[in-house]
Amino acid sequence: MYRYDEFDAEFVHSRVAQFRDQVVRRLDGRLSEAEFRPLRLMNGLYLQLHAYMLRVAVPYGTLRSDQLRMLAHLADKYDKGYGHVTTRQNMQFNWPVLSDVPEMLTDLASVDMHAIQTSGNCIRNVTCDPYAGAAADEIEDPRPMAELIRQWSMLHPEFAFLPRKFKIAVTASSQDRAMIKGHDIGIQVVRNEAGEVGYHIIVGGGLGRTPVIGQTLRAFLPKDDLLPYLEATMRVYNRFGRRDNKYKARIKILVRETGIEDFTRLVEDEFAALDPSDIAVGAAERARIATYFASPAFETGIKPLDMASQPEVFRKWVDTNVVAHAAPGYAIVNISLKDPERAPGDVTTEQMRAVADLADAHSFGELRFTHQQNIVLAHVRQDALRAVWDGLVAADLEDANINLIGDIICCPGMDFCALATARSIPVAQAIAERFEDHDRQQAIGEMQIKISGCINACGHHHVGHIGILGLEKAGVEFYQVTLGGDATQTAAIGDKMGAGFSQEELVDGIERIVDFYVGAREHDERFLDTYRRLGTEAFKEVLYASA
Structure with a gap:
């Protein structure tokens, strides 16, 4: 795992000292909220519906046990005894008091953590396959590449004020567990026909109010060219990205309006024109970073557990929650x-x-x-x-529901977020309670429900097998349904079904969809396969049968 060097530590501590002074000036009135807002966002601090929210960076999702204990300490001392794991592999605290935030950041710095670039129009936390370095199907551990991108992008002076926030995801497996096609830039470690390891670069993906599946920018990029090529791509976006309309400011809109061929030409021209000597990282430096991610000292000759002698509830947990290494x-x-x-x-x-x-x-x-x-x-x-x-x-953490219908992704919704137009947490809980029986979840099989409380799509509803979007009209919350979304290597945006439902109608409609699928599938067919085979109308008819 990556360990901060002396420069990292000094930088983070100096940043905390700067923000401590800014908080003091905000509290005594020398800074207005308008003046303070960009400063707090640079330090991961939001002002939500009821309180401030601090988003802590967890680069590529990996952390040490002492860092998790520090997050627990923060939740106990400064929050309400819990934290929230986000869809960008970070952790959020929803109830900090402004005057306490510098102390929280000081505590984080003591274990090599911070909240820098978890908000604002900059390159956000780089996300990664959570099985990186352990997956049986990966070409190599992608985290050294993610760390390289983190170092390059951290407070990059040219990309600190982009047209909009910018998100990068990386993987090294053919099975996409990082949703790389749903990001501004997605990077997959690949081999070319000569057996050389390099990168497949995808650009222009994203969800939000305009969901788009990313497209190939470069099918194979040599390793030495990674940072110069990212630099060229970011320069093109920074130059041509819309700054007059925040709803059209993401790179996905630029790629769509420019066309992938012309956008690729702009990037390739910029790449050819820049001098890579100050940007490119050679094999020696990549190898140095990779040493921080060396595999642990795995033992040999380990005998597998005798599963036949174990209780059934444990065997079901293993079947559902445990993956090959x-x-x-x-x-x-x-x-x-x-x-x-x-x-x-x-x-x-x-x-x-x-x-x-x-x-x-x-x-x-x-x-x-x-x-x-x-x-x-x-x-x-x-x-x-x-x-x-x-x-x-x-610890009450034994739920055996990974990738089953109870494993719901959900944004905080209107219970916390000032941007939300509907609640999402109660909807997730109602669906989970309806399908709480584990045997039923197992019988249904792979099923990903994703819920967002507004069109910003923080719950990734567009790519859920069943996606749910909470909206509001005339003071009344209602929920729209999409079907057939996919967040994997066969990424797809779900199909909108039609008119929205109340929460009570929604849960009944979800149950009709699930029961119809179970009855209509062939053999062990997945929900997505059945949906694609039968088509939208068959499922739409069932969804609205009693609406």
Whole structure:
């Protein structure tokens, strides 16, 4: 894992000191809210519906156990005893007091953490496959590349005030677990016909009010060219991106209006014209960064757990939440944060500390936040799976619902967000309660429900198998449904079904859709396959059958 060097530490501590002074001046009136707003956003601090919200950066989703314990400390001391894992693999605190925020940032700095560039019109936290460095299907660990991008983009003077926020996601697997086609730039580690490792660059993806699937900018980019090529792409966007209309300011709009061929030409021309000597990073520096992400000292000769002697509830958890690891004898463990009693992604301080203890005991002190608002222990011995499960049971984190209908992605909605037009958390909880029975979830199979409380789509509803968008009209909340969205390597935007529903009508309609799918599928056909085979009208008819 990446460790801050002396420059990183000095930089973060000096940034905290600067912000402490800015907070003092805001509180005593020397700074107005209008003057303070860009300063707090540069430090990850939002003003939401009821209180401030601090968003803490977790680069590429990876953190140490002591860092998770620090997040638990912040939640206990400065918030309400819990944190919220976001769809960008960060953590948010929804109730900090402004005067406490400098102390929170000071505490974060003590464990190599900060909140810089988690907001504002800059390059945001780079997200990554949560199984990186452990996945059996990856070409190489993509996190060194993500760290390289983090270092290049951090306070880049040319890209600190972009037309709009900018999001990058990376993966090294053929199975896309980072939703790279839904980002401003997506990067996939690939091999060319000569067997050389390089990057497939995708541009112009994004959700929000105008959902777009990204397109190929460069099918194969040599490793040495990564930062110069990103620099060229960002220069083109910074030059031509719309600044007169924030709704048209994202790079996806520029790519769509320019056309991918002409946009590619602009980038290639800029790339050819720049001098890469001050930007490019060679093999030696890449190798140096990669040493921070070296695999742990995996043991050999580990005997698999005797599953036949284990209780059925544990075996079901293993079947659902545990994934194959690249190293023999090890496994990847997914920890669900989707208890119907809590908002999706919420995790209490007691649970954070319990997971940190499990990471120390069974995963080399390392864990990951996922963009599906869960937690991963990436390197667990197979013979320790029962011990991990026992620890999760004690922490009330044993839900066996990963990628099932109970594993709902959900934004904070109108319970917290000033931009939201409808509540989303109660909808997620109502659906989770309706389908709480684990046997039923298993019988339904893979099912991704994603919920957003407004058109900004922080809940990624456009790419949900079932997507739900909360809106408001004349003071009344209602919910629109999309079907057939896909966030994987076969990415697709869901089809809008029609008129919206009340919350009560919505849950009944979701149940009709699910029951229809279960009855209509062929063999072990996934929901997406059945939907694509039967078409929109068949499902639309069922959805509105009793509406």
